[in-house]
Amino acid sequence: MNYDFDFEFLADRWPDFLAGAWLTIQLTVVAIVLGFALGTLCAVLRVYGHPLLRRLVGGYVEIIRNTPLLVQIFIVYFGIATLGLKLSAETSAIIALVINVGAYTTEIMRAGIESIPRTQIEAADCLGLKRLQVILHIVLLPAMERVYPALSSQFVLLMLASSITSQISAEELTAVANLIQSDTYRSFEVYIVVAIVYLALSFLYRIAFWLIGGLLFVRRRRLGTAL
Amino acid sequence: MSRAEAVLPAEGQPIDQVPIVRVTGLEKSFGPLKVLDGVSFAVQPGQMVAVVGRSGSGKSTMLRCLNGLEDIQGGTIEICGHQVGRPGSWNKAQLRSDVGMVFQSYNLFPHLTVERNITLALTLVQKKPKADARRIALAVLEQVGLAEKAQAYPEQLSGGQQQRVAIARSLALSPQVMLFDEVTSALDPELTVEVLKVMEDLSRGGMTMILVTHEMGFARRVAHSVIFMHRGRVWESGPTAELFARPQTIEFQQFVGSVL
Numbered sequence: 363m364n365y366d367f368d369f370e371f372l373a374d375r376w377p378d379f380l381a382g383a384w385l386t387i388q389l390t391v392v393a394i395v396l397g398f399a400l401g402t403l404c405a406v407l408r409v410y411g412h413p414l415l416r417r418l419v420g421g422y423v424e425i426i427r428n429t430p431l432l433v434q435i436f437i438v439y440f441g442i443a444t445l446g447l448k449l450s451a452e453t454s455a456i457i458a459l460v461i462n463v464g465a466y467t468t469e470i471m472r473a474g475i476e477s478i479p480r481t482q483i484e485a486a487d488c489l490g491l492k493r494l495q496v497i498l499h500i501v502l503l504p505a506m507e508r509v510y511p512a513l514s515s516q517f518v519l520l521m522l523a524s525s526i527t528s529q530i531s532a533e534e535l536t537a538v539a540n541l542i543q544s545d546t547y548r549s550f551e552v553y554i555v556v557a558i559v560y561l562a563l564s565f566l567y568r569i570a571f572w573l574i575g576g577l578l579f580v581r582r583r584r585l586g587t588a589l
Numbered sequence: 590m591s592r593a594e595a596v597l598p599a600e601g602q603p604i605d606q607v608p609i610v611r612v613t614g615l616e617k618s619f620g621p622l623k624v625l626d627g628v629s630f631a632v633q634p635g636q637m638v639a640v641v642g643r644s645g646s647g648k649s650t651m652l653r654c655l656n657g658l659e660d661i662q663g664g665t666i667e668i669c670g671h672q673v674g675r676p677g678s679w680n681k682a683q684l685r686s687d688v689g690m691v692f693q694s695y696n697l698f699p700h701l702t703v704e705r706n707i708t709l710a711l712t713l714v715q716k717k718p719k720a721d722a723r724r725i726a727l728a729v730l731e732q733v734g735l736a737e738k739a740q741a742y743p744e745q746l747s748g749g750q751q752q753r754v755a756i757a758r759s760l761a762l763s764p765q766v767m768l769f770d771e772v773t774s775a776l777d778p779e780l781t782v783e784v785l786k787v788m789e790d791l792s793r794g795g796m797t798m799i800l801v802t803h804e805m806g807f808a809r810r811v812a813h814s815v816i817f818m819h820r821g822r823v824w825e826s827g828p829t830a831e832l833f834a835r836p837q838t839i840e841f842q843q844f845v846g847s848v849l
Contacts, residue, residue, distance in 0.1 A: 485696035485755075488656060489710035489762065490685030499709060504700045581700050581742050589699055 371546040372555065382538030383559050389452060389534055390521040393459035397520070398513075400460060401467020406497055408468060409475045419468065426465035432526050434458050439530045455527035455534075463520045470512050474505030507579045507589050514571035518564055525560070535559060609634045609669060609766060609797055610655070616663030617647075617654055617821075624650045626821040627664065632799060634765075637792040639808035639829070640801045642818035643844065648801040651818070652770050655799070656690050657681060669765045685714070689759035693771040695751040697743040697758070703730070704739040707758045715762065729757040733787050749780030753787050760791070767791070769800035785811075805848045809833055817841045 372379075408419040426434065438458040442449050449457075478501050486496040506513065528537035535556060543552040576583045608631035617625035624647045632638050640648045653659045654674060655666060661674035669687035671679045697706050704726050711722035730736045733753040735746075743751055752772055759767060769788065773781040785807050792798055792811060802808055808815055809829060816826040817840075825832065825841045836842045 481692065481694055481696050482698065484658065485692060486698070488658070488685065488690040489758070490682060490714040491710060492682075495713050499713065500698055504698075507700065579700070581702075585742060585744070587744065 365550075367551060368548055369551050369555070371542060371548055371552070375542050375546075378538050378542060379535070379555065379559060382533065382535035383563060385452070385532070386521065386524055386534040386563065389456055389459065389527065389532065390517075390524050393456050393463060393524070394517045394520060396456075396460045397463030398467055398517075400464035402471050402502070404464065404468040405471035405475055406502075408472050410493075410497070423465045423468050426462055427469070431458070431462055431523055432529060434462055435527060435530060451527070451530045451532040454530060455524070455532040459520060459524060459527070462523075463516065466516050467513065470509050470516060471505060473512075474507075474509035475501055477508055478505055503578065504589055507582060510571075510575055510579070514568070514575070517571065518567050521563060521567055522560060535563075606633050608632055610799065611667045612651075612655070612664070614664035615651065615654060615661060615666060615674075617650055617659060617661050624821055625654070625661075628818075628821070628823055629664075630816055630823055630826060632766075632797060634797050635795045636813045637788075637796075637798045637800070637811060638814050638816060639812035640799065640816045640818060641803070641805065641808060641844070642824075646818040647821040648818050649770055652690075652768050652799065652801050656688055656768055657684055682714075686762065687765045689762060689764035689767040691752070691755050691759050691767065691769045691772050693774050695743070695748070695755045695775075697751055697755055699743050701742075702739070703735070703741050703743070703746070703754050706743070706754060707761045710758075710762055725761050726757075729761045730754070732760065732790075733757045734783075747780060748776050749783045752776065752780075752784045756784070756787055756791075766797045766799065769798065769802070771801050771803065773802070773804055803848070805845070817844065819844075 404419045404422065407415045408423075409416075411419070435455065435458040438461070439451070439454040442454060442457075482500055482504075483496055486500045491499065524534060525536035527534060528540060531537055539552050539556040543549040546552065579589075582589065610630075610632035612631070613629045615625050615628040616623070628647070628651055630638075640651065642648050650659060654661050655668055657673045657679065660676065664674075666673040668684070671684045671687065673679050673684060697703075698709070701709065704723065707726035707729060708719070708722035711717045711725055712719060717725070727736055727739060730739055733756055735750060735753055735757070738746060738750065738754070743754070746754065756767075756772075772788075773784050776784060781804065785804065788798065788800070789807075789811050800808075800812075812829050814827060815829050815832050817824050817832075817838075819838075819840050825836065825838050832841075833845065836845060
């Protein structure tokens with residue numbers, strides 16, 4: 363094999379990579395925050411909700427978990443356009459990512475919520491807490507603490523999977539790479555650079571989730587023990 | 590069964606005082622299984638009533654019915670003026686402010702400090718300012734001898750300490766009646782003593798208490814009256830000393846013989 367690596371394109375295209383990475387961060391942070399909210403709400407409904415709601419949430423989860431993300435993105439992107447709404451590729455991408463990660467979050471949070479003993483809820487009930495207060499103050503945080511590693515892994519996966527949104531030309535990191543490689547014909551090198559940037563992003567996200575975990579789970583931070 | 594329906598007077602109190610708890614003909618089934626079959630009794634304010642009996646006699650279920658944790662199939666429960674059990678006929682929030690409950694498994698909230706375990710309901714339910722809630726928490730912790738543990742987490746405490754915090758947590762809401770569901774059953778004898786001590790102090794302070802317990806020695810020594818349950822019924826009941834001195838039923842005699 364005689365291949366001359368040429369990373370010269372980096373000299374004047376590195377700001378493009380940076381801009382792409384920044385958009386990836388923006389897209390996925392918004393998607394993670396909204397997806398987490400959606401998934402947590404769905405998980406609560408799935409465990410405590412009306413039987414009809416439980417089924418509805420179950421259906422949503424199964425549909426999303428058993429279809430490809432790319433197809434979901436296309437359906438959102440072209441579906442919204444067909445309905446006559448004009449949304450940017452980025453907005454469509456966020457909507458699709460939220461719907462997607464929301465379903466996975468639902469399943470993960472459901473496992474956490476179901477791991478909270480009934481007796482905890484009963485004790486809170488006996489203290490006079492209302493149902494919503496019980497969920498907010500007694501159930502959710504310990505539930506989240508128990509599934510936090512799975513949850514943060516899922517969110518890192520979402521960040522990586524967001525590369526697929528390049529297919530509807532959301533100008534995120536992978537789309538930027540596609541563009542640069544078609545300009546420079548240094549495909550191999552471009553994707554090596556992109557891989558390294560994704561690796562750095564993953565690392566960044568994991569540190570961020572570790573810090574957030576420390577902020578949220580005060581008991582764990584102080585005692586260092588699992589719940 | 591001679592004394593089963595009797596209103597149980599506290600020592601030195603007139604017998605015609607209005608009971609704070611009155612249960613009549615209580616029936617409870619789990620599917621085809623009838624767990625409570627016409628339970629009736631009454632408790633005067635300031636009394637400590639021990640409910641004893643073999644496993645499966647319906648003691649704990651009866652206690653849970655009193656606090657509206659189980660729906661009932663028949664009879665009436667009146668506790669602190671609330672008609673409990675029939676859907677729609679009682680206000681849960683009001684009942685909760687009058688009746689406290691402590692469980693066998695403590696049920697402290699593991700992610701919250703001891704202090705927050707206690708202030709949670711004070712701030713969320715009783716809407717007390719944080720400073721007031723804190724003061725109350727420290728006062729009740731003092732009462733159970735654990736003031737120095739306010740900032741600890743439940744897992745850092747022994748079982749006995751956790752149960753004392755659970756009692757303090759319930760106490761903080763100033764209930765009129767406290768229900769204790771086998772609160773020492775998960776503790777070894779040494780830790781049992783410290784929890785029983787707290788309960789004895791509470792009773793001396795005039796708290797109305799109904800406790801389901803296997804601690805016959807404690808019941809005999811401290812409780813004003815005893816209810817012996819058997820097969821989902823109040824088999825025998827009455828003032829403690831009298832009941833133990835002259836048991837009327839063969840079942841109670843056998844039970845006392847087997848546990849003392």
